[in-house]
Amino acid sequence: MTTPIAAEDVLAGLRRIVGARNVLTDPSDMAPHLEDWRGYSKGTALAVVLPGSTGEVASLARLAAEHGRSLVPQGGNTSLCQGSVPPEGGNGIVVALRRMASIREIDKPSGVMVVDAGATLSSVHAAAADVERRVPINLGSEGTAQIGGLLSTNAGGTSALRFGPMRELVCGIEVVLPDGRVFSDLRALRKDNTGYDLRNLFVGAEGTLGIVTAAALRMHPMLRASGHAWIGLADLEAAVTVLTGLQDRFDTAVQAAELLSASQVDLVLKHIPRTRHPLETRPEWSLLVELGSSDAGADLQGPLEEWLAERFEDGTVTDAFVAQSEAQGGDIWHVRHSVSEANKIHGHSLSHDVAVRPSLVPRMIEACREGVQAVYPGANILIVSHIGDGNVHFIVHFTHAEWETFRDPKAVTDEVMRIVHDQVEALGGTFSAEHGIGRKLKDELARRADPVRLELMRAIRGVIDPDRRMNPGTIL
Numbered sequence: 204m205t206t207p208i209a210a211e212d213v214l215a216g217l218r219r220i221v222g223a224r225n226v227l228t229d230p231s232d233m234a235p236h237l238e239d240w241r242g243y244s245k246g247t248a249l250a251v252v253l254p255g256s257t258g259e260v261a262s263l264a265r266l267a268a269e270h271g272r273s274l275v276p277q278g279g280n281t282s283l284c285q286g287s288v289p290p291e292g293g294n295g296i297v298v299a300l301r302r303m304a305s306i307r308e309i310d311k312p313s314g315v316m317v318v319d320a321g322a323t324l325s326s327v328h329a330a331a332a333d334v335e336r337r338v339p340i341n342l343g344s345e346g347t348a349q350i351g352g353l354l355s356t357n358a359g360g361t362s363a364l365r366f367g368p369m370r371e372l373v374c375g376i377e378v379v380l381p382d383g384r385v386f387s388d389l390r391a392l393r394k395d396n397t398g399y400d401l402r403n404l405f406v407g408a409e410g411t412l413g414i415v416t417a418a419a420l421r422m423h424p425m426l427r428a429s430g431h432a433w434i435g436l437a438d439l440e441a442a443v444t445v446l447t448g449l450q451d452r453f454d455t456a457v458q459a460a461e462l463l464s465a466s467q468v469d470l471v472l473k474h475i476p477r478t479r480h481p482l483e484t485r486p487e488w489s490l491l492v493e494l495g496s497s498d499a500g501a502d503l504q505g506p507l508e509e510w511l512a513e514r515f516e517d518g519t520v521t522d523a524f525v526a527q528s529e530a531q532g533g534d535i536w537h538v539r540h541s542v543s544e545a546n547k548i549h550g551h552s553l554s555h556d557v558a559v560r561p562s563l564v565p566r567m568i569e570a571c572r573e574g575v576q577a578v579y580p581g582a583n584i585l586i587v588s589h590i591g592d593g594n595v596h597f598i599v600h601f602t603h604a605e606w607e608t609f610r611d612p613k614a615v616t617d618e619v620m621r622i623v624h625d626q627v628e629a630l631g632g633t634f635s636a637e638h639g640i641g642r643k644l645k646d647e648l649a650r651r652a653d654p655v656r657l658e659l660m661r662a663i664r665g666v667i668d669p670d671r672r673m674n675p676g677t678i679l
Contacts, residue, residue, distance in 0.1 A: 210249060210294070213270050217252050217296070220262045225302070227251040236277060236297050239285050241547055244642065246289035248275065251297040257377060257385060257416040263298060264414070265383035272296055273672045274381070276410035278352025279323065281344040283543075283554060284641025286409045287352065290676045298414055300351055306330045307417065314422045315374060315391040320351025320415045327420065336422035339366040341459075343540035351415040357407035359637030361459040361493075361539065364591035366423070368637060370406045375419030378405050378412070381668045391419035404663065409639050410674040412667045426458070426495035430503035431532030432511065435486030435522035439565040442490055442590055444519055446561070449492060450591075452510055456503060457591070459493040461539050462564075464586035467546075467598070468538065474548045475541040479534070481524035490590075491539055493532070542587050546598065551606035552585070553599040553616055555623045559632035561593045567630050571597050574622040579615075581605065594636040597623055624651065640678045648678065 217226045227233050228250050238245040249272065254260045267274050273295030280287045289297055300321035308317040311334045318327055324345035331337050342348060342360040352358075354376070359368040366372060375389040388402055405412055436442055442462050449457050465487045472478050482489075494503045507525055514520040526532040546552045559567045572584050585598035599619050609615050624634045624647060640648050649657065661679060664671070 209270065213266065213272060213296075214250060216266045216270075217250060217263065220266065221252055221254050221259050225253040225255070227253070233297075236280065236299055237288055239283075239288050240281055241283070241552075244285035244288055246291050247293050248289045248297045249294045251299055253299050253302050255302045257303075257379065260298065260300075260303075260379045260414055260416050261383045261385055263296070264379050264381060267296055267672065268382050268670075271670070271672070273675045274298055274410075274414065275674050276300070276351065276355065276414045278321065278349030278355070279344065279347040281348045281352070282356065282641055283556070283638045284356075284635075284643040286356070286639055286641025286643075286674065286677045290642065293675070295672075295675070300349060300414075300416070303416065304349075309334055309422075310391075311336060311422070313391065315419055316422055317375070317389055317391070317417060317419045318350055319417050320349060320354075322350050324348050324350065324353065331422050332425070334422075335425050337425055338372060338420050339423055339458075340369060340372060341540075343543055350418055350420070354406050354415050354418055355409050356639035357637065359589065359592070359594060361461055361536075361589065363589060363594075363637070364460055365455065365458045370403060372421050373402065373406055373418055374421050376402045376405055376415060377417035379414045379416055381413060381670070381673050385416075386413070389417060389419050407639065409641060409677050411664060411678050412673060414673075424497035426497060427499035428496045428501040428503055429529070429532060430492075430494035430507040431526040431535050432492045432507055433481045433524045433535050434490040434492060434511065434520055435482050435484060436488040436490055437519055437521050439488050439568060441519045442488060442588075443562055443565060445490055445514060446591055448510070448514065448519075452506070453494055453503070456494045456496055456501075457492070458495040459491070460589075460591045461491040462586065462588040462590040463489045463491065463539065463542075464584070465489070466583055467542055467585040467587055470549050470585065470600075471538050471541050471545040474545040475538075477534075478538050478541060481531075481535065482522045484522050486521055491535055493536070539587075542585075546585065546600060550600055550602040553601075553619045555597040555599075555620065555627075555634070556594070556636050556638040557597060557623065557627045557632055557634055558592070558594045558636035559627060559630045561590055563630050563632070564588060564590050564593060564595060567627060567632065568595060568597065570626040570630075571623045574626055575599055575619055578618065578622065582619075589637075592636075593632070599623075620647070642676050645676070645678055
């Protein structure tokens with residue numbers, strides 16, 4: 204157990220490295236860093252430290268190693284798996300990277316942008332737009348989510364259908380290791396076969412192998428023509444049929460396709476200002492679609508309307524709205540990107556980030572719904588799915604008042620999770636698609652993962668972080 208004298212020595216060392224005002228110890232200053240944004244997990248720490256450079260992070264790591272203190276890296280703290288806050292009873296150091304927010308380099312001919320880990324996604328989007336490029340990852344929390352956190356969880360978002368998750372957008376990384384050494388691989392070369400691909404060890408590692416301090420990101424041409432549609436589906440199976448047809452017709456112009464249940468749309472319309480349903484009817488299932496092209500002369504809206512008219516004739520589509528302006532397109536995606544906030548306002552969400560092959564998404568949703576409602580018939584099932592890559596956010600939702608009636612909320616959470624994950628596993632799917640493992644799913648990983656995978660993961664961590672000081676209690 205650390206003595207008060209040792210703790211003061213650590214705090215004095217932290218202040219020497221980053222300056223006294225960048226070491227937070229007052230409970231009110233630390234509070235936002237010790238609880239996840241939904242309020243589901245809360246921990247403790249000796250201090251929250253705000254470094255301003257990679258060198259300062261390296262010095263912090265050396266100090267922590269010397270004193271045997273754990274380090275918890277933190278970006279925008281928008282994690283949905285509770286991996287960005289320290290454990291309860293912890294006395295380690297939270298390393299919040301918001302001061303490290305610089306755009307280090309933009310190389311337009313090479314399609315590369317190098318940024319600090321604390322840069323927000325919105326600032327990266329703005330910097331890319333300044334040179335008529337884009338970094339295609341889009342999520343509702345882009346104003347607060349930071350690049351380091353997005354890398355550490357291998358975040359996905361609505362553009363993953365076309366461009367993949369963060370792992371496929373990262374072409375270089377800089378990481379401070381647990382002992383303070385810096386692994387720097389920011390050359391951003393498309394071809395580089397000098398041994399193992401170490402970069403990808405850290406993408407998705409959730410801070411358990413080191414602290415990401417910078418990344419090189421791939422930029423892509425701007426979209427100069429677009430088409431946006433809100434499509435009412437005849438039934439859940441039609442979602443796969445419509446998406447496949449869109450890809451057959453428009454190929455790589457399909458940028459995003461998001462499946463929403465009526466129950467989820469209802470909560471957004473109820474709680475989020477400036478949202479509206481564009482269809483005259485209320486379909487049980489809606490597919491939100493974005494088409495895009497870098498060719499300013501491409502006509503996407505007209506062909507999209509024609510294609511949807513054909514689907515209306517064959518009964519696959521019951522109704523559709525095609526945006527006539529970018530503002531109307533923005534209104535469609537405002538609904539999609541507001542689901543997390545609406546759900547937080549309305550009640551308590553037991554959210555599952557699962558994935559199966561896209562063709563199995565309807566079967567998986569119905570199996571999970573039947574399983575959960577057999578035990579909890581009053582649960583509201585909300586569906587948000589990146590259906591093109593098989594990722595489904597299967598959300599079992601209760602109002603705040605309903606949730607308070609449960610005597611053992613943890614038992615309810617565990618039972619619902621088991622029901623959902625059993626169904627997904629039976630279909631050859633995964634219980635963690637894009638949000639990571641964090642603290643929330645570490646027991647599920649131990650229970651369900653291939654033992655060989657776990658053995659290799661533990662061996663890798665044992666080499667890089669033998670004392671298990673990096674983000675303890677996360678993943679493993």
